[in-house]
Amino acid sequence: MSDSGYDHTTVERRWQAAWDDANVYRTPDDVDDPTYVLGMYPYPSGKLHMGHVRNYTITDAYARYRRMCGDDVLHPMGWDAFGLPAENAAKERDTNPRDWTFDCIDTMRGQMESMGFGYDWEREVTTCTPEYYRWNQWLFTRFHEEGLVERRDAEVNWCSHCETVLADEQVEGEAELCWRCDTPVETRELEQWFLRITEYADELLEAIDDLEGWPNSVRQMQRNWIGRQHGTELEFDISEASNGRGDAGEYGPVRAFTTRVDTIFGATYFALAPDHPISQQLATEDDDVRHFIEHEADPEGDEPNGVATELTATNPATGEEIPVYVADFVLSDVGTGALMAVPGHDDRDHAFATKMGEDIVPVIAPEPDEGAEPTAPDVSENAFTEDGVLVNSGEYSGLESEAARERLTDDIESAEHTTQYQLRDWGISRQRYWGTPIPVVHCEECEAVPVPEDDLPVELPEFINTTGNPLDAADEWQATTCPECGGSARRETDTMDTFVDSSWYFLRYVSPDLEDAPFDLERANNWMPVDQYVGGIEHAVMHLLYSRFFTKVLADHEGLTHREPFTNLLAQGMVQLEGEKMSKSKGNTVSPQRIVDEYGADTARLFMMQAAQPERDFDWSEEGVRSTYAFLTRLQEMVGDYVRTEPAGEADAVSSYVDSEIDATLAIATEKYEALTFNRALRETQDLVRTLRQYADYTEPHAETYERGLSAVIRLLAPVAPHLTEELYAELGNDGFVVDADWPTATVDREYVEKRRKLVENTREDVRQIIDVAGIEDPQGIEVVVAPEWKYDALEIAIESDTDNLIGELMQQAHIREQGDAAASYGQDLQVEREALSMTLRPEAEHDALEAAAWLIEREFDAPVSVVHAHEADDDVLSNAGPGRPAIEIEE
Template identity: 80%
Template sequence: MSERDYDHTAIEERWQTAWADADVYRTPDDAENPTYVLGMYPYPSGKLHMGHVRNYTITDAYARYRRMTGDEVLHPMGWDAFGLPAENAAKERDTNPRDWTMDCIGTMREQMRSMGFGYDWDREIATCTPEYYKWNQWLFERFHEEGLVERRDAEVNWCPNCETVLADEQVEGEAELCWRCGTPVVQRELEQWFLRITEYADELLEAIDDLEGWPNSVRQMQRNWIGRQYGAEIDFEIEDHGPVTAFTTRIDTINGATFFALAPDHPISERLAEESEEVRRFVEEEADPEGDEPNGVSTDLTATNPATGEEIPVYVADFVLSDVGTGALMAVPGHDERDHAFAQKHDVEIKPVIAPEPEGWDGETVPDAPDVGEEAYTEDGVLVNSGEYSGLDSETARARITEEIETAEESTQYQLRDWGISRQRYWGTPIPVVHCHDDCGAVMVPEEELPVELPEFVNTTGNPLDAAEEWKETTCPACGGPAERETDTMDTFVDSSWYFLRYISPDLETAPFDRDRANDWMPVDQYVGGIEHAVMHLLYSRFFTKVLADHEGLEHREPFTNLLAQGMVQLEGEKMSKSKGNTVSPQRIVEEYGADTARLFMMQAAQPERDFDWSEEGVRSTYAFLDRLKGMVDGFVENEPDGERNAVASYVESEIDATVAIATDEYDTLRFNEALRETQGLVRTLRQYAEYTEPHAGTYGHGLSAVVRLLAPVAPHLAEELWEELEGEGFVVEADWPDAEIDRDRVEKRRQLVENTRKDVRDIVEVAGIEDPQAIDVVIAPDWKYDALEIAIDSDADNLIGELMGEDHIREQGDAAADYGQDLQTEREALSMTLDPEEEHDALEAAAWLLEREFDAPVEVVRAEGADEEVVRKAEPGRPAIHIEN
């Protein structure tokens, strides 16, 4: 660090206080030009980690940018405050989850303030407060009124360690581990409350195509999770057990069904397990649905293939799942890879019934059957070995077979299952139901009695609400008789499925959200969070939004217009984690280098959706950049320069405009790293300008003002300090965004021309060993070469040189034209248009001072007509010739 290190601590504390005193981040309830920017709210674990810092710097920078462009921005923060980790932490520390959670929230709130995040803290929510979870309960009852809540017995995922039910999405990996603690998940039969998300399966799937602002990977993950399949259901008669329905997407292959398979938990399998030790052992001990190979056990049963009348063997197989399709399937080894592998292992017949469509097929002849002994043929084709259906194409056959076999009918199946929200834990929203001891059954708690608040925490095993006897005992709202409260609490994903609506009217006491305001502010314009929420949280939020649109007057059916899934912060290529001991403390970085340094380093390191490696060296370099910038502003304010508005100043002005325009484009699309690279390039140009000559005060001040505003979204504290030094009006967070219009394509060509020219001069100086250049001539190519280049780009002629020589003014150049034509022919696929000769001349003349500064020699930019013929011969469009006097 230099002797002039800026006092980041004092600057950051000063402006955080000033912003709070002025309430600059307060969002009006009614906005004419609303923009809603939101980061996924955090679980209050007690300390911010670098993933938090990156996520919330992204949203903060974008919110600040949009505010400076004139939008009224809603940028709130809250806490995903319920959940098992707090309950476990409270048990370990012999305290209660509420105190633990509130302490963590207090700590993290102060850490967020120290990072300078511009939140409207008046809108803060915590999902563990009765003021919030009352509305979870209200929504549950509204869903119930609309037939979207159901209570039923179900086999559920159970974590023995957490002692609670998990949704399918909370079971991770092939080993089926609890997403929270990593314990293997088991299956249990329990009575559960479900939200009927499957009622919206089609809309949830079809609307994905309209989510153009979402990453394709996230959209595909949601499609896969919903898993809609079109096919047919058809009955196979199993002796002594009657008809069993199977679902298939390939009923055209039914003549090749050579065995029938049941899920291990299919009712027939369970009955067989009581009668057969072999089946019991497989069902209870050997079945492994996540295994690499399909396994199964033979039964003594046969099933009748309804297409052929043949009796085929019945197996209990672990690759058949009870919650996919019907839990039973017809197996066609010749045309399904999994069935093929099973058939080979169990010596079951493999019969080909689909052949590839022959080239030039007439639609009438039946092709030869393929060899499927070693590998299944899984594509559509032409039916063979299929009786009256032989010779039909697969699509036609599917329609005819479905129509003509009596028990077959079209069916649509989904992988998506209803959302089980019951959790056997304390720290969650109590489900607002009482169970009458008489005949009323499960009864909703009256709306006027909401919220049903949690009782005092009891540190016990299992579900603490079961131990709260006094709280459990109540009266039935329907008959007044004795009743018991529901002791399950809601999955915390209920909390996060609508929290973005509560921010809009967080103090409203009569409804979960203000409908009119929500219709103004929603949907969220930019949402940012981790890819790990691609299925659960995002799918549930979409579901809630659609239900609220149908029944509560919300005008929008999707919650988030644009979604960014930010990448991870890594250390030496590995994700930071406490278990690996490779975390970096945000608090240390703030104390040592300042929040602005941490924010700027993260935003310039990579595009937001990419992973990147934390680098202490990079942090120090970022701090040094901010320190230099402050020194430049200090120097300008203390000693205002008195230079002329000359050609050099004009070049700098053009670079200021170019930087503003390009950085603005990049901020619009959240490519902060590109915007910051542009801004840092402008700082470098301004520094070079001041080192080369006495700068013009207006130009230099304009450049510094632009830099400060371009940096303000990412390094707001120092930007505020420098804005004040430059006598900017008001706070920089409320200043107007700089404005410039350019032709970006021409700017980039101009910059590339200048950079290539500087590089060529360096190469010549180095290769020729020129220690002290006396003069440098930069020679523009003759006009005819630009014409030849344009012809080459537009031409599709095989003989390009012949076409060029058809132009009189090019042919007149003789050997020079032939040589250049040959070069164009060779590079034809890579050719692109450059600036025209006059634009090249002007651009290089304006930038000549950069060469003069670097090589301490006079530079002259020469048109082709005034240069030596041998030098001109080397010049090409976009690549002028260089002549150096030694």
């Protein structure tokens, strides 16, 4: 013991060494009841931050809990070790990314060990090693063989600061900033490698409904990102306006996509994206169009903007010519980059039409009352965007929207049903050094040729500190021979997006040292899917979507049994300081190492887990940390006092109450651990500690009861505070480790626990209120009277009955009817409160529960307490007693 608390440093070092010596966290390869618990592996930035500590404490606590429940638990750790930050850090420090990365890994691994995280370090994976990224390359070639890899010119997102391509998912916010450095993202035309994730778009979308263990918010984010829309694609003939300068149809038909072809009679203009081929052609001929495209177009602007052209589009349903605009609210990668604008029934189209003075024509009316004619809505100020009944639509007027969509698609010659997606193929090319080399060589004769499996891995050359992509300067490394023709060739210098690494790393953990395949298929089929996955909400789209894609491909082509990688997902909240996310730039970070040094890892872990539910953000509090440390110190003292004094109290009503509270805590805390609501489980455990302290202060404890309570507390805290609980578990004379101990079980069910606790707490609160209202300063005695049995029977009838005449049904029971006016009055009370009624304990159980808890009331009010059966009480007191709310008489 130190002067201010227990000696956490000595305790934690002792048990970490003991765990290492016994290799307690090693998971065998072949198990009968596998449970796979995983936290998203970190990027090795150099030091753990509080977000890391929270994430990995959650997974560690759950893994330890499942292990104590008897499961064989796989709980590994690895490193998302490739990426641009390491490359930039190496350039700044004139070193190389490998040395920088492994220095950071060594530091962070040491910090994780100091936190007591129970990882099987023999399964550690590091994605920047050739032993790992070889299999990235192998998977690339397998995807290529199955037609899921494509190389093509594409307009890509380009970060000028990072000098690399970004996937759509890596462009953040309305300002379109780089996810790494917040630089505004540009667009460039580059030849890129793509994984054809769109081939799995339908399955990725439809399988979301089966991910019942995922947060609804994450599932919806994935649905939105995939963005499937069913609609109609049809042609509008584009020509120059009738001004004698060209032939009609000069620009030919342009296909437009719409989900609301039922509104086509209200199309009053046509709009093209600024980068649509016709827009680009017009820019070479029309100064206004060129100026708009180059200087004014702003797809992220608050208001739609555009420029008129001298073109018209022919509406295929009406034959009318409508004006054509180049408009920045039309996007080339949404739909076809061209749209029919219906301002009467689309808010964006309405805003643009109002700005440009175009007609706004209503063609959809709200559903009329039965027998009435539909009335066109007033759309002068706002669009009517709901489905309804067609008006002003020729022969289609009177049709409901859905029926009209089907008929118009059938009737218009160029129209066809189409499904479109927001999801685009995954561009994996990155123009940087510190990533997996794409295993392709370029040959003048054979063009792009995948590197054969026997020649993998294609290892990175020595790092060259230069601007741009260092691989472009590695001439000797680039020079090679073509695997097909044997002629001269050059290696691909793009490396893979690091999300490729993380799209399958969870499979590598099952066989990290396997040399002839990326993972052992039999083990993977045994362990997968991951039972509980934990990580930040920022990965809701990129990482999780790509992992699902990879898993489905591997199921189709490599024999993986499961098509989804993660059964249950928890997106943990942030650790904040005074309401703001911790960040180095804001100078509001708290060092985990400082907390470990000052208060111990158990304190940091316990404080974080009790502060809030794992999904919620919470504020870091030094006061909360100190309070947590004080709690652990008190617990250590309680165990020490018990071991030294060996109490010899009797088993009595008080010990019976404490026993029941132990059971209650076990029942509730176990349920909360199972649901990962650790804060509730820990609150229950701390309440039990408080009860045990009150018990020891009130009387000499019964040794068996008190030790059972201490043992329950130690094991309930073991997943969160593993070091001190090991110390206390041993101090109580147990053999082995608490991490291997059985999870404690309750002998009562949750429903009984809740009823008993509610009864006791309501009774204590009623006593407080009576004393306060009556102004009783020194109560001499407190009598608690349990209600007569007929009231419990009446309550049960009221809950189970659906009759309107409750009093009549009650009076059919002779033993209730014979209570006369008292039964009628109670029946009226039950009728009034009928919707809120719930069952309580039966009278004998209620009496026993109150008698066992009487010592708490005596201790609080320093007055003797008697618990009385109904037949022992005076009638005037008994009349106030009800099920779950006994009558209370206080003697002054």
